[in-house]
Amino acid sequence: MRVLIDASPLLLRSAGVKNYFYHWLVHLRRLEGAGSIEAFPLIGELGPLTHQRSVFTPLATLPRLALLHFLNIRFNPAIDFLAARYDVVHVTNQLRNPIRRARVTATVHDLTAALLPELHTAGNVQADARFSANVLRRADGLIAVSESTRRDLVRLLGIPAGRVEVIYPGVDERFSRITRETAAETLERLGLRKPYVLFLGTVEPRKNLDRLLDAWSELTPSFGGDFELVVAGPAGWASEVTLARLGAGQPNLRYLGYVAESDLPALTAGASVFAYPSLYEGFGFPIAQAITAGVPVVASNVSSMPEVAGPGGILVDPRSVGEIRGALSQLLTSPSLRQRLAAAGREHSKRFRWEECAKRSLEFFGRIASGKPGTEN
Numbered sequence: 001m002r003v004l005i006d007a008s009p010l011l012l013r014s015a016g017v018k019n020y021f022y023h024w025l026v027h028l029r030r031l032e033g034a035g036s037i038e039a040f041p042l043i044g045e046l047g048p049l050t051h052q053r054s055v056f057t058p059l060a061t062l063p064r065l066a067l068l069h070f071l072n073i074r075f076n077p078a079i080d081f082l083a084a085r086y087d088v089v090h091v092t093n094q095l096r097n098p099i100r101r102a103r104v105t106a107t108v109h110d111l112t113a114a115l116l117p118e119l120h121t122a123g124n125v126q127a128d129a130r131f132s133a134n135v136l137r138r139a140d141g142l143i144a145v146s147e148s149t150r151r152d153l154v155r156l157l158g159i160p161a162g163r164v165e166v167i168y169p170g171v172d173e174r175f176s177r178i179t180r181e182t183a184a185e186t187l188e189r190l191g192l193r194k195p196y197v198l199f200l201g202t203v204e205p206r207k208n209l210d211r212l213l214d215a216w217s218e219l220t221p222s223f224g225g226d227f228e229l230v231v232a233g234p235a236g237w238a239s240e241v242t243l244a245r246l247g248a249g250q251p252n253l254r255y256l257g258y259v260a261e262s263d264l265p266a267l268t269a270g271a272s273v274f275a276y277p278s279l280y281e282g283f284g285f286p287i288a289q290a291i292t293a294g295v296p297v298v299a300s301n302v303s304s305m306p307e308v309a310g311p312g313g314i315l316v317d318p319r320s321v322g323e324i325r326g327a328l329s330q331l332l333t334s335p336s337l338r339q340r341l342a343a344a345g346r347e348h349s350k351r352f353r354w355e356e357c358a359k360r361s362l363e364f365f366g367r368i369a370s371g372k373p374g375t376e377n
Contacts (some may be wrong), residue, residue, distance in 0.1 A: 042063075103371075106131075142159065150164045178268075216250075278318065283304055291312035292349040298313060301316060
């Protein structure tokens with residue numbers, strides 16, 4: 001079986017999707033071999049993962065992007081000639097022309113652009129609509145990263161449930177190995193010297209950071225400076241007002257901006273509580289990383305977040321500042337509750353392993369290559 005994976009997100013600035021393709025590709029190749037699992041465009045040995053730029057040098061990235069743009073020229077049949085060599089071609093929304101000479105699959109990370117278009121740029125909404133029409137409705141099989149995403153596919157796009165298989169992504173094993181003690185050097189370098197609540201994610205409307213800031217401003221007088229809120233993540237679109245608040249000097253609030261991938265396990269493990277009141281997530285890597293590191297979470301009670309957080313946290317209505325504030329207060333005032341949720345979260349996180357994800361993905365590709373439909377989950 002030969003599988004071609006469109007891994008073009010590795011060439012772009014991206015967070016969760018890039019994280020997925022990087023680790024997924026590494027583990028697929030580890031199990032099946034690079035000769036059976038090839039990546040497009042011309043993606044061989046990978047450089048270090050960073051969300052801010054390509055995994056390759058600029059000089060190595062440019063010809064790969066040029067090839068992608070060439071294949072995306074309207075009505076260009078070149079992608080079909082390339083695809084004909086493979087049993088299965090796994091695509092992303094970076095490929096514009098349909099593939100007709102191979103069995104096609106895709107991973108669906110979320111349908112947030114269709115559900116909450118006001119929280120996305122017009123370009124993202126259009127790209128996702130095109131991908132849904134040209135690929136998702138026609139694909140031979142789909143991988144959904146959560147049961148929530150699978151339900152959205154069936155409900156919103158009318159895709160038969162049997163064509164969609166839920167395969168959870170994994171979490172980098174460094175998050176399971178890190179401890180507060182081994183994280184100490186990184187935290188000192190980042191200037192984090194007091195207990196903190198952590199938010200990690202791109203600063204954009206969907207992440208709902210402003211309501212978290214409102215909740216924190218109401219909590220701050222109660223704790224007298226015992227804790228600080230640490231926000232880490234790059235600026236996304238429509239983030240000017242939120243960024244201004246982050247830089248306004250609110251007491252016990254720190255904005256770190258983008259933090260290197262290598263520092264994230266220590267930053268996460270060092271937190272007393274992880275707060276993630278996002279309005280929608282197809283999976284929610286930061287939540288999975290937090291419970292893997294043994295950190296209790298405050299997460300939204302919508303989309304995939306209850307599924308990923310499991311018993312490792314407190315669920316809240318993300319549109320309620322009062323509920324966010326109450327959950328944070330409950331955890332910050334009860335070390336025993338934090339300890340109990342942390343232990344339950346660690347156990348729950350065992351289902352998020354890249355080795356298992358790669359194994360199940362190869363079984364999925366094998367069924368698609370043989371012309372068998374997906375299995376009911």
